[in-house]
Amino acid sequence: MNADTAPTTAAEPRDAAGRPPVRAATAADAEAITRMRSEHVLSAPFTEDWLRRCTDELAPRLTPGGDARAVVIDAPDGTMAACALGLIHPVLPAPAYPRGRAARVQLVATQPEFRRRGYARAVVSALLDHLADVEEVTLFELHTSPEAAPLYRELGFSGNPALMRMTRHHHLAGAVPGAQPESTWVPPQQYADALPRAAAYVCLYVTDEDDRPLQLHSVYSPGHPWHMIGGAMDLGERPWDAVVRECREETGMTAAGLPRLLATVYGQPRAQRPYSTLQLIFDGGRLTAERIRGITLNPREHDEARVLPLAEWEALMPTRDFTRLCAVEEARRTGVAAYVDTWGNA
Numbered sequence: 001m002n003a004d005t006a007p008t009t010a011a012e013p014r015d016a017a018g019r020p021p022v023r024a025a026t027a028a029d030a031e032a033i034t035r036m037r038s039e040h041v042l043s044a045p046f047t048e049d050w051l052r053r054c055t056d057e058l059a060p061r062l063t064p065g066g067d068a069r070a071v072v073i074d075a076p077d078g079t080m081a082a083c084a085l086g087l088i089h090p091v092l093p094a095p096a097y098p099r100g101r102a103a104r105v106q107l108v109a110t111q112p113e114f115r116r117r118g119y120a121r122a123v124v125s126a127l128l129d130h131l132a133d134v135e136e137v138t139l140f141e142l143h144t145s146p147e148a149a150p151l152y153r154e155l156g157f158s159g160n161p162a163l164m165r166m167t168r169h170h171h172l173a174g175a176v177p178g179a180q181p182e183s184t185w186v187p188p189q190q191y192a193d194a195l196p197r198a199a200a201y202v203c204l205y206v207t208d209e210d211d212r213p214l215q216l217h218s219v220y221s222p223g224h225p226w227h228m229i230g231g232a233m234d235l236g237e238r239p240w241d242a243v244v245r246e247c248r249e250e251t252g253m254t255a256a257g258l259p260r261l262l263a264t265v266y267g268q269p270r271a272q273r274p275y276s277t278l279q280l281i282f283d284g285g286r287l288t289a290e291r292i293r294g295i296t297l298n299p300r301e302h303d304e305a306r307v308l309p310l311a312e313w314e315a316l317m318p319t320r321d322f323t324r325l326c327a328v329e330e331a332r333r334t335g336v337a338a339y340v341d342t343w344g345n346a
Helices: 027-040 048-061 119-133 149-154 188-194 239-251 289-293 310-316 319-334
Strands: 068-074 080-090 101-110 139-141 198-208 214-218 229-232 261-267 276-287 302-307 338-340
Touching: 027 048, 027 068, 027 080, 027 101, 068 119, 080 119, 101 119, 119 149, 198 214, 198 239, 198 319, 229 239, 229 276, 239 276, 261 319, 276 289, 276 319, 310 319, 319 338
Parallel strands: 101 139, 198 276, 261 338
Antiparallel strands: 068 080, 080 101, 198 229, 214 302, 261 276
């Protein structure tokens, strides 16, 4: 689920075109951008020494003669609410990029209290427009999370499962070949970048009082048209907190009671999804007919909530999705949590 594209309130400041007000960053914004990266992008925050070092390096690169361009949104109190930073670099010319100029979107960050207002979309769109129209960049690159990928696809990016990456360091002079180095410490972000990619999801299994599963009909996923309440976890979010959020966003209901895990579902990487997935499915209980009628769907995600006997769902969804649904129902009936690791690769 895209956490930063939800409708905004009328009180939000907007420009004449209805967009959040953005501005080009200057060298004076280097420290704030660096802190945004440290606090909201990296797996572990910078030390003060690294903050100063990165700020000192970024500031001159944000000048007109530098290779960095950034777009920011200011908060009402003058702090930075959101930012997007791009780094321009040369490549060999080709018909697709005749000027030989490429740019990497280095970071996109939004302060937690300003998320779900469209700020990420606004700063990235403005940055890409500037790089293309002013800097004559035609090749754009970025690394993203599965949760943010829908936004970048809407802006024109496409994925490539063949992308490979390596971090390589020079050996110290005089080091004995094959000897264990005195220290194997690497910066946290470098270590995080070397780990296998994975995405975490949560679901809430809900039935009516006759134990008939409730499923929501997706408006954006024809390959998986019916599914449980749920979605991707946000960065730093606990699983049950994600369940509560997803339930509220997708149905208008509040998930109550103690968390009860029904199933864990693992999916291996595939060509069209080059990362592992881990899904935690919780018991959402049994709803009365009145509560089911009171469900309020988000039309950007679902257009129908339906209750059917378990067997009747088989004809309406892929085999692997029905296998998961049966495993979850069996887990609730027996009280033994299910573990599924093959359905996602069928």
